[in-house]
Amino acid sequence: MTPNATGADAVIDAVTAVLLIVGALMSLGAAIGLLRFPDLMSRMHAATKPQVLGLFLVLAAMGLQMREWWVWPVLAVAWIFQLLTVPVSAHMVGRAGYRTKHLHPELLSTDELEAVVLRAAGQRAAEKAQEAGSAMPHAGNARNGGSEDPNGVNGGPSA
């Protein structure tokens, strides 16, 4: 912050202050969400969205205060990596949470994945029974996740 700011400097300082405060509020919102939401997956919502916006606002405030053009590419890269990695980590945690049944079914109005998982489990059990009969090892059984692709969305483009 520049002391005795006038004109454009004062405006930039004011904008910076607003950005920093709103950014900090977003982080606070994420913390409140983590505390108050009932299950893992709704907590992941709180951990992803306000956090990404909060970081954006704080980075923008930094860029405004630094007054150097070279800082903008660094900040942009930092935010883009955040955009790319946050959904992946949220997805991985949510997926693990769903599979280990860390959720409250009574809080879900519909669950269209449950039927699919049950069907896949039934299919796997049937396959296993068949294999036990023919005593043939099957590579597909090594994974423990049902019919879904084990790689999920974390394929190439996020790297």
Added chain:
Amino acid sequence: MSRKRISFRTELPLLVWLVVVWGALWRDFSPGNLVFGALIAVVVARVFYLPPVELSGRFNVLRAIPFAVVFLGKVVAASFQVMYLAVFRGPSVTNAVVAVPLRSHSDLMVTATGHVISLIPGSLVVEVDRSTSTLYIHGLNVRNDVDTAKLRKEVQDTEASLIRIMGTRTELDALQAEGWPATRGAGS
């Protein structure tokens, strides 16, 4: 080696991105530094092999810019919505896991849709079924069938916009034939 050889054209976006990151981290965009960064990018891409990202070869900038602006607006809306729900609804929030079938079967499109969806209001990807290209989405504050339909439409509209920006020609034609914006059911 049994690796699939990647053409330079396919690799170019990755190389350009690596050079930009290099320049940004050194805070130096002088030609000498960029050339050296490009050299390193080529070596890194050769040594640390990644499966190629199948781009469609199309990129519509005129549609990408409004999409980026709307996306930023939605990120802001999402943050305030989550904050509101956290403070006023808290433990009694009702959610849903919704199956959304996507039109496109390309990995890139499914990934991009999943990323965008995770950052806009009230949705999070729980599971991906790659064989049928179906996303299973956890929706925050989805109380009834109306909300479910809204969430499904939102996801499919997002995919439609992404196809318009960088989908393949065939996907685009299929979209136009369908008469966008259209909503499809869950498909049991």
